Amino acid sequence: MFGLLSKKPVDKLIEVLGREKVSTSLVERKLYSYDATPIPIERALPSAVVFPTSQEDVQKLVKVCYEEEIPIFPRGAGSGLTGGAVPTLEKGVVVSFERMNRFQIDVDNATAVVEPGVITYEFQQEVERFGLFYPPDPSSFKYSTIGGNIAENAGGPRCLKYGVTREYVLGLTAVIKEGEVIKTGNPVIKDVAGYDITKLFVGSEGTLGLITSAVLKLIPKPKARGTALILFKNLEDVGRVVTRIMTSGIFPSALEFMDRDAIRAVEEFKPVGLPKDVSALLLVEVDGSPQSVKEDIKAVEELARAMGLEVKVAEDEESAEKLWTARKSLGPALGNLRTGKINEDVVVPRVYLSEAIRDYRKVAEKYGLLMAIFGHIGDGNLHVNLLYDKKNKEEEERAERAVDEIFEITLRYNGSITGEHGVGLTKRKFLEYQFGPVGMEILRGIKKVFDPKNLFNPGKVIAL
Amino acid sequence: MFGLLSKKPVDKLIEVLGREKVSTSLVERKLYSYDATPIPIERALPSAVVFPTSQEDVQKLVKVCYEEEIPIFPRGAGSGLTGGAVPTLEKGVVVSFERMNRFQIDVDNATAVVEPGVITYEFQQEVERFGLFYPPDPSSFKYSTIGGNIAENAGGPRCLKYGVTREYVLGLTAVIKEGEVIKTGNPVIKDVAGYDITKLFVGSEGTLGLITSAVLKLIPKPKARGTALILFKNLEDVGRVVTRIMTSGIFPSALEFMDRDAIRAVEEFKPVGLPKDVSALLLVEVDGSPQSVKEDIKAVEELARAMGLEVKVAEDEESAEKLWTARKSLGPALGNLRTGKINEDVVVPRVYLSEAIRDYRKVAEKYGLLMAIFGHIGDGNLHVNLLYDKKNKEEEERAERAVDEIFEITLRYNGSITGEHGVGLTKRKFLEYQFGPVGMEILRGIKKVFDPKNLFNPGKVIAL
Numbered sequence: 051m052f053g054l055l056s057k058k059p060v061d062k063l064i065e066v067l068g069r070e071k072v073s074t075s076l077v078e079r080k081l082y083s084y085d086a087t088p089i090p091i092e093r094a095l096p097s098a099v100v101f102p103t104s105q106e107d108v109q110k111l112v113k114v115c116y117e118e119e120i121p122i123f124p125r126g127a128g129s130g131l132t133g134g135a136v137p138t139l140e141k142g143v144v145v146s147f148e149r150m151n152r153f154q155i156d157v158d159n160a161t162a163v164v165e166p167g168v169i170t171y172e173f174q175q176e177v178e179r180f181g182l183f184y185p186p187d188p189s190s191f192k193y194s195t196i197g198g199n200i201a202e203n204a205g206g207p208r209c210l211k212y213g214v215t216r217e218y219v220l221g222l223t224a225v226i227k228e229g230e231v232i233k234t235g236n237p238v239i240k241d242v243a244g245y246d247i248t249k250l251f252v253g254s255e256g257t258l259g260l261i262t263s264a265v266l267k268l269i270p271k272p273k274a275r276g277t278a279l280i281l282f283k284n285l286e287d288v289g290r291v292v293t294r295i296m297t298s299g300i301f302p303s304a305l306e307f308m309d310r311d312a313i314r315a316v317e318e319f320k321p322v323g324l325p326k327d328v329s330a331l332l333l334v335e336v337d338g339s340p341q342s343v344k345e346d347i348k349a350v351e352e353l354a355r356a357m358g359l360e361v362k363v364a365e366d367e368e369s370a371e372k373l374w375t376a377r378k379s380l381g382p383a384l385g386n387l388r389t390g391k392i393n394e395d396v397v398v399p400r401v402y403l404s405e406a407i408r409d410y411r412k413v414a415e416k417y418g419l420l421m422a423i424f425g426h427i428g429d430g431n432l433h434v435n436l437l438y439d440k441k442n443k444e445e446e447e448r449a450e451r452a453v454d455e456i457f458e459i460t461l462r463y464n465g466s467i468t469g470e471h472g473v474g475l476t477k478r479k480f481l482e483y484q485f486g487p488v489g490m491e492i493l494r495g496i497k498k499v500f501d502p503k504n505l506f507n508p509g510k511v512i513a514l
Numbered sequence: 515m516f517g518l519l520s521k522k523p524v525d526k527l528i529e530v531l532g533r534e535k536v537s538t539s540l541v542e543r544k545l546y547s548y549d550a551t552p553i554p555i556e557r558a559l560p561s562a563v564v565f566p567t568s569q570e571d572v573q574k575l576v577k578v579c580y581e582e583e584i585p586i587f588p589r590g591a592g593s594g595l596t597g598g599a600v601p602t603l604e605k606g607v608v609v610s611f612e613r614m615n616r617f618q619i620d621v622d623n624a625t626a627v628v629e630p631g632v633i634t635y636e637f638q639q640e641v642e643r644f645g646l647f648y649p650p651d652p653s654s655f656k657y658s659t660i661g662g663n664i665a666e667n668a669g670g671p672r673c674l675k676y677g678v679t680r681e682y683v684l685g686l687t688a689v690i691k692e693g694e695v696i697k698t699g700n701p702v703i704k705d706v707a708g709y710d711i712t713k714l715f716v717g718s719e720g721t722l723g724l725i726t727s728a729v730l731k732l733i734p735k736p737k738a739r740g741t742a743l744i745l746f747k748n749l750e751d752v753g754r755v756v757t758r759i760m761t762s763g764i765f766p767s768a769l770e771f772m773d774r775d776a777i778r779a780v781e782e783f784k785p786v787g788l789p790k791d792v793s794a795l796l797l798v799e800v801d802g803s804p805q806s807v808k809e810d811i812k813a814v815e816e817l818a819r820a821m822g823l824e825v826k827v828a829e830d831e832e833s834a835e836k837l838w839t840a841r842k843s844l845g846p847a848l849g850n851l852r853t854g855k856i857n858e859d860v861v862v863p864r865v866y867l868s869e870a871i872r873d874y875r876k877v878a879e880k881y882g883l884l885m886a887i888f889g890h891i892g893d894g895n896l897h898v899n900l901l902y903d904k905k906n907k908e909e910e911e912r913a914e915r916a917v918d919e920i921f922e923i924t925l926r927y928n929g930s931i932t933g934e935h936g937v938g939l940t941k942r943k944f945l946e947y948q949f950g951p952v953g954m955e956i957l958r959g960i961k962k963v964f965d966p967k968n969l970f971n972p973g974k975v976i977a978l
Contacts, residue, residue: 431702
């Protein structure tokens with residue numbers, strides 16, 4: 051022992067948590083410095099990876115980090131696409147929640163208490179055994195964690211009808227500041243006492259504190275589902291159909307859009323028989339009682355036919371599954387076309403969709419890039435994919451420049467730079483465009499209330 | 515002219531807004547110093563009532579108020595029950611939004627832009643003409659305003675399925691600090707850029723700034739509705755039925771509960787033929803396609819019968835309407851039993867409902883008061899009504915003491931002191947119990963970020 055003064059900060063962490071919860075191995079430090087962000091970003095080797103197993107552990111580690119001014123980089127499954135989980139300072143530690151993965155379902159109350167490291171899909175499977183439903187379905191749901199989903203306010207196709215992760219978080223326990231615990235909300239749906247700190251945490255990307263548990267809302271599981279496929283010759287008709295559906299008393303559980311190049315990518319990758327000569331297609335999913343599903347699908351079919359459009363109805367579970375597999379295989383399918391892919395998740399008000407898509411396409415032309423667009427058209431959330439050859443540095447740079455223009459178009463149409471992926475590192479500069487100086491000042495002010503030393507995921511979302 | 519120095523603050527307001535927008539008449543100042551709070555509260559005669567007609571007006575008035583340190587008390591329709599709209603400082607001005615009542619519906623985008631003074635019901639009627647739906651239904655909806663609803667995060671019976679006001683606010687424009695404008699969110703459902711300032715404003719009761727417009731989400735209007743009535747001999751069975759319904763694939767649009775004394779009050783006030791010999795009843799409403807409504811009502815009927823309970827199904831629109839009228843007339847019906855009524859809107863997790871109700875009843879017994887309980891049982895939100903004789907001061911005091919114990923019971927069961935009415939003035943001291951010292955420090959910190967001089971609705975929700 052050389053006394054506390056000469057001790058390295060990481061040794062203090064080992065002292066309070068025990069060696070089995072603090073890894074300083076080079077391999078692990080390297081492994082935990084990556085997430086799924088597809089473009090080159092700022093990155094540093096952390097000084098350690100910490101694996102808390104309880105709220106007490108989290109409190110202890112935050113206390114040490116606050117004393118020693120160690121930056122904290124929280125991490126779920128590392129499936130994020132904007133660098134949210136990536137450490138950027140060498141003094142920093144990655145806090146991985148993989149060992150905090152317990153959950154408890156309260157069927158009578160239709161709520162659950164979950165730790166952040168719970169895998170979303172595993173939780174959903176268990177919930178559905180009781181006739182209940184936890185809707186959030188980011189495409190990473192089979193491996194991403196509830197904690198990560200909350201930090202990013204994750205969404206997916208079902209969010210049109212069921213809302214994003216935020217709508218299902220009733221309460222949170224989090225460790226903030228120098229290790230203080232804040233408990234927000236309750237296992238109840240309605241609670242209007244005080245400011246909504248729960249929802250402020252959702253989507254804050256780990257910059258306000260470390261979530262140690264969440265109370266989630268569960269809803270009744272729909273009994274049946276049905277899927278129809280509408281084919282388009284003209285992009286302009288897509289918006290018209292969406293409006294007709296949404297004003298006819300049908301509330302689709304998903305409205306997914308694929309453009310020509312997205313369709314081609316799927317058919318080249320894993321053919322399911324989608325027609326390659328259309329300019330776009332729409333997958334319409336409805337859910338509810340078996341009878342209402344039949345009625346709704348019939349109504350969708352009739353209104354689309356009345357507009358002169360071709361419609362195909364999935365006659366059984368299997369053919370519906372096939373269509374959804376096509377939709378879900380878009381990611382790998384596009385990866386099959388080119389080695390590099392930038393997938394932006396912009397959102398534009400539905401009314402401007404065809405105009406925005408036309409403008410995005412012009413950007414692709416201008417930079418000579420392959421572009422495929424698909425997404426959750428019911429809520430205006432489009433995945434604009436720029437494809438390039440990873441080995442061609444010049445093409446990669448062109449793709450990055452094109453992204454800037456895509457964001458500019460999005461903001462011009464009153465949209466948002468991110469509907470699902472978050473800001474992280476990669477969209478920080480565009481956040482300023484969206485919020486303006488007054489808004490940014492407020493965001494910084496709030497950050498300081500929770501994290502006066504700027505140690506929780508510093509540099510993410512906003513630069514202080 | 516005697517120069518700026520000798521001018522009274524109110525004169526400055528008149529100078530920038532014009533005389534027709536600033537009233538200093540004693541009658542108006544008196545009128546605008548009240549809201550619907552049923553118990554005696556702190557109250558002051560404001561120095562003026564201001565009627566802005568545009569965002570520019572609001573900016574101008576906030577600038578003057580910040581320069582002159584005039585407290586600002588924003589007001590919708592004044593239908594609040596916790597003193598949120600009541601001025602408490604004589605130097606203060608009431609800002610009434612009644613002249614800012616324009617709105618614009620974008621059918622294709624399923625959104626609307628509304629000013630704060632729009633009457634909720636009028637807006638809903640217009641929305642439904644287009645096959646769309648704005649669900650929030652506080653019982654004041656026929657006269658309360660969207661601005662007030664947002665400030666209080668208003669809810670009602672439909673919130674079980676459709677969520678509270680918060681879920682429908684996509685974006686806001688607000689005037690904060692010294693008159694700066696903040697624009698949050700966009701006319702899109704998904705937006706995960708930066709912290710969720712929109713939802714932070716919802717339910718903040720006018721303490722963070724003045725909302726000048728909101729972007730609201732609209733959803734498809736359900737085509738049909740159906741209602742069933744379940745009667746109970748034992749209170750304990752209520753929770754069991756609710757769980758059975760919610761885990762059988764049915765998502766009721768409302769699950770309303772009335773206890774014995776609430777039923778009696780209705781029958782004495784305006785009889786609709788409710789059985790007076792039961793200990794409780796449950797109104798179950800479902801909505802959706804006509805066929806699914808039939809199926810769901812039948813399923814509810816069967817599962818209740820299988821549990822040995824008596825069920826009545828409303829055979830037509832008219833008999834359903836009759837049942838809902840009974841539910842909605844509970845307020846006046848209770849007023850008919852006694853001149854004084856304290857209506858608390860506590861929330862307890864559904865699993866503890868029968869225990870909590872039993873404990874609430876004990877409080878009524880202890881203080882020798884008449885108590886009637888009804889509410890939105892699906893989300894655990896109960897209206898616990900204490901009835902007393904207004905002329906009997908001693909009884910009134912007993913009722914106020916009983917309220918304290920009701921809140922204590924609620925918090926013991928992990929509940930919330932308010933599900934709909936907000937904190938305002940009347941529940942301030944209980945907020946501390948619910949949030950604890952760390953939470954209160956965070957609330958205060960956030961308040962200061964938006965309102966460094968504590969001039970926006972000072973003293974409401976939290977005391978600085």
